[in-house]
Amino acid sequence: MALTEQEILAGIGKIINEITGVPASEVSPEKSFVEDLDIDSLSMVEIAVAAQDEFGVEIPDEQLKNLKTVKDVINFIQN
Amino acid sequence: MKKDQARVVVTGLGATTPLGGDVASTWSALLAGQSGVRNLTEDWVDSVPVKFAALAAVDPTEVLPRPEARRLDRAEQFALVAAREAWAHAAIEKVDPERLGVVVGSGIGGITTILAAYDTFKEKGWQRLSPYTVPMLMPNGAAGWIGIEIGARAGVHATVSACATGAESIGYGIEMIRSGRADVVVAGGTEAAIHPLNIGSFAAMRAMSLRNDDPRRASRPWDKARDGFVLGEGSGVVVLESEEHALARGATIYAVAAGVGYSADAHHIAQPEPTGAGVMLAMRRALQDSGLTGGDIRHVNAHSTSTPAGDVVETIAIKEVIGDHPLVSGTKSMTGHLLGGAGGIESVFTILALHERTAPGTINIDELDEGVEVDIVRDAPRALPPGQIAAINNSFGFGGHDVAVAFTSV
Numbered sequence: 001m002a003l004t005e006q007e008i009l010a011g012i013g014k015i016i017n018e019i020t021g022v023p024a025s026e027v028s029p030e031k032s033f034v035e036d037l038d039i040d041s042l043s044m045v046e047i048a049v050a051a052q053d054e055f056g057v058e059i060p061d062e063q064l065k066n067l068k069t070v071k072d073v074i075n076f077i078q079n
Numbered sequence: 080m081k082k083d084q085a086r087v088v089v090t091g092l093g094a095t096t097p098l099g100g101d102v103a104s105t106w107s108a109l110l111a112g113q114s115g116v117r118n119l120t121e122d123w124v125d126s127v128p129v130k131f132a133a134l135a136a137v138d139p140t141e142v143l144p145r146p147e148a149r150r151l152d153r154a155e156q157f158a159l160v161a162a163r164e165a166w167a168h169a170a171i172e173k174v175d176p177e178r179l180g181v182v183v184g185s186g187i188g189g190i191t192t193i194l195a196a197y198d199t200f201k202e203k204g205w206q207r208l209s210p211y212t213v214p215m216l217m218p219n220g221a222a223g224w225i226g227i228e229i230g231a232r233a234g235v236h237a238t239v240s241a242c243a244t245g246a247e248s249i250g251y252g253i254e255m256i257r258s259g260r261a262d263v264v265v266a267g268g269t270e271a272a273i274h275p276l277n278i279g280s281f282a283a284m285r286a287m288s289l290r291n292d293d294p295r296r297a298s299r300p301w302d303k304a305r306d307g308f309v310l311g312e313g314s315g316v317v318v319l320e321s322e323e324h325a326l327a328r329g330a331t332i333y334a335v336a337a338g339v340g341y342s343a344d345a346h347h348i349a350q351p352e353p354t355g356a357g358v359m360l361a362m363r364r365a366l367q368d369s370g371l372t373g374g375d376i377r378h379v380n381a382h383s384t385s386t387p388a389g390d391v392v393e394t395i396a397i398k399e400v401i402g403d404h405p406l407v408s409g410t411k412s413m414t415g416h417l418l419g420g421a422g423g424i425e426s427v428f429t430i431l432a433l434h435e436r437t438a439p440g441t442i443n444i445d446e447l448d449e450g451v452e453v454d455i456v457r458d459a460p461r462a463l464p465p466g467q468i469a470a471i472n473n474s475f476g477f478g479g480h481d482v483a484v485a486f487t488s489v
Contacts (some may be wrong), residue, residue: 021146045210052207 005029008055008074015050019043029071051077084257087336088325089486091169091318092427093161093267097311097414100137101164105424106431108136108413109439110460114295115414116309123275129287131294132273133311133415150211151224152189153271157314157420158221159228162265166229169318169330171263180233180261181226182252183316184244186419186476187272188218194276221269221314233261241476242382244268245315245422246484250339252319253484262324267316267423278310284349286386298416299443300383300409301390301451308384311415315423317430334430334486337371337469340364344479351389355396357481362400362471365483371469373401375487378438378463378470379453380429383409384416391450393473398453401471406438406463408456413442422474426484429472433488436463 003011013024022037033039039047044067048059057077059067067073094101097115098108108115115133124130139156140148148156162183192215199207214220219237226235234255238247245268252266281287288307290297298309319336342360346352366372379397383390390409397407410428417424432438438456447455463470469487476482 019146019149021144042210049207049209058206 002078003055005074005078008077009070011054012051012070012073015047015054019046019050027070029069029074031070032068085259086322087253087256087319088322088332089317089334089336089430090320090325090330090332091165092333092430093163093165093168093316094314094424094427095135095137095139095157095160096313096315096417096424097133097136100142102427104136109410109428110437112440112442112458113413114442115311116294116297118294127275127278128282128289129278130291131297131309133309134273135313150215152192152215152220154185154189154269155215155221155224157271157312158183158267158269158316159224161267161269161314161316161423162225165265165316165318169320171328174263176230176232178233178262179229179231180252180255180264181222181231181235182238182248182255182264182266183222183225183269184237184239184248184419185218185221185269186239186241186244187270187277189216189220190272190277191274192216194274225265229265231265240480240482241478242416242418242421243474243476243480243482244419245424246426246472246474246482247341247422247480249317249319249336249422249426249484250341250482253336253339256319256321262321264319265316266319267314268419268421269314269423270418270420271312272418273310273312281310288385296443298385298412300381300385300412300441301394301448301455302444303446303448305385305387305390308386308411309415311417312420313417313424314420315425315427317426332489333434334489337485337487338365338369339485340366340368340483342481344481346479348479349477351392351475352479353392355392357479358393358396358473358475359400361481361483362396362473365471365485366400369469369485369487371485371487375469376401376405376471377468378429378432379405379407380425380432380470380472381407381409382473382475384411389475391448394451394453403453405454406456406461407453408439409441410439422472422482425474426472429470429486432463433468433470433486436465438463
């Protein structure tokens with residue numbers, strides 16, 4: 001069964017908290033990884049690796065660089 | 080010491096060891112004669128012949144924020160904990176970044192990272208490797224992280240000389256300041272190697288104690304029945320500073336880092352040279368470098384790992400070069416052997432011994448081995464005399480490395 005946007009957001013919030021220490025409550029769809037959450041490119045790779053474990057969805061490098069906001073990741077995982 | 084060289088002093092101490100998560104708790108446990116050795120309860124313990132080790136008293140993941148801890152190998156975690164304590168202790172408010180350096184090494188490096196990452200690689204593929212795998216496994220990783228944290232730009236180095244690493248790092252730090260390249264250097268050693276592969280490998284060398292029925296009595300330097308070293312983990316770090324820089328800011332000075340002597344055995348990759356020639360040369364050079372004589376040295380923190388081969392030879396060398404008057408302590412009887420971290424914590428102990436005028440004891444000696452003709456501090460600590468005194472920390476490593484660091488009281 002496909003995950004809802006809320007479920008994916010909760011999962012991403014947990015991953016980002018684990019990796020960066022940013023509280024999961026601050027991880028909302030409109031947030032930009034670089035500008036709002038201060039996440040660098042190596043951390044984005046960590047997040048992609050963790051997302052693969054959590055959601056079973058592989059995020060190729062060429063896609064990863066286009067994922068600018070939390071919403072972008074949610075959309076990628078849903079599709 | 081040459082007249083034109085800067086005098087180097089110690090203004091900060093940090094440690095996380097099997098006896099405590101900081102310097103104060105470690106030192107008080109050491110003076111109380113406690114053992115940091117514990118039974119291993121990990122599921123792999125049945126695969127190795129040694130069932131105990133000196134695990135860190137405080138797990139670094141309990142004190143570091145999770146996002147930070149997950150990017151650090153355990154050896155780096157220990158080093159950051161110790162370096163932060165030493166840095167806070169030194170309380171340096173202002174230092175020119177281009178005059179601030181780091182020398183922190185590890186004997187083995189991020190071996191638990193290497194092995195865990197290889198499992199991930201084999202089971203899940205390269206795509207699942209953490210992007211921090213390389214900075215976690217590289218042996219200069221700890222030095223790099225510390226340097227970034229304090230903004231050290233005079234040079235960040237990691238010496239590697241097995242169990243002499245920590246002492247060699249402190250020696251290198253002293254030389255960085257003397258040569259005029261830095262005013263302040265954070266220096267020490269770290270190790271996190273309690274893993275079945277390491278235990279199996281050291282056991283394959285027949286270097287480890289197999290006293291599984293009495294682990295807390297297994298590390299027993301100079302005892303007739305010693306049967307090998309006990310593996311420990313943790314880190315010891317000091318802040319070295321030019322005396323001029325320290326005095327200008329009114330810093331508390333714990334000891335003078337008077338000099339260092341290096342030599343090499345050129346004998347065997349893992350066995351000590353049986354006459355102690357290399358050890359004697361290192362101590363002679365430490366005396367010469369410090370402008371001290373054997374008579375000035377009132378305390379030696381010996382390398383003494385509790386292996387049958389090395390302990391007695393070291394005492395013969397001490398007697399030959401220094402004399403039979405210093406109080407000689409074997410603190411690995413309590414901490415176990417921290418490998419690359421050993422010279423770090425034992426320099427911290429040597430500095431505290433001078434500062435508090437107390438030589439720590441050596442536990443677990445039931446019967447002193449034949450040929451030991453120096454004044455070993457058995458069991459309880461003993462007082463060091465007042466006045467200007469000096470002490471040496473010896474550290475030796477596989478590869479034939481011999482390092483002696485000399486400190487004097489303030």
